[in-house]
Amino acid sequence: MVATQKLYPRATVKRIVKAHAGRNISKNTDVLVFLDYILFMQELMREASIRARRSGEKSISARSIRKVTESTLRRMRG
Template sequence: MAQTLYPRGTVKKIVKAHSNRALSTNVDILIYLNYALFMQELINEATIKSKQSGERGISAKSIKKISENTLRKYKG
């Protein structure tokens, strides 16, 4: 049996507890994929911002500057 990247049952329980709605069978996979896309965009934008600022690498400062805009894009 293959190892999963995250505990599917736990993710479903958490989401169900917060939403009080019925969940589809593969909703946890969609949540994980959305999270992965969010993190990828966050890192890409932070890299661009840090290069524009003349920094050598990504810093907490560059993440903070772009996090609000990136979060706004992914708000459901």
């Protein structure tokens, strides 16, 4: 039988969320937090890629990411 690799440390994510929220969290909250994080990173990289192409860069730079971080955070705030 092949052992599967975990995508992220569930216990660590639960501990971090609990520390910030100051409450117990339900069973699958850590999964939802991780998925939201992945969606945010995907959107951030997509926007940074668009910004880099528009400014004539060949690859995504830290400057491209910094420029789109605030607008992406605003959109993902929900």
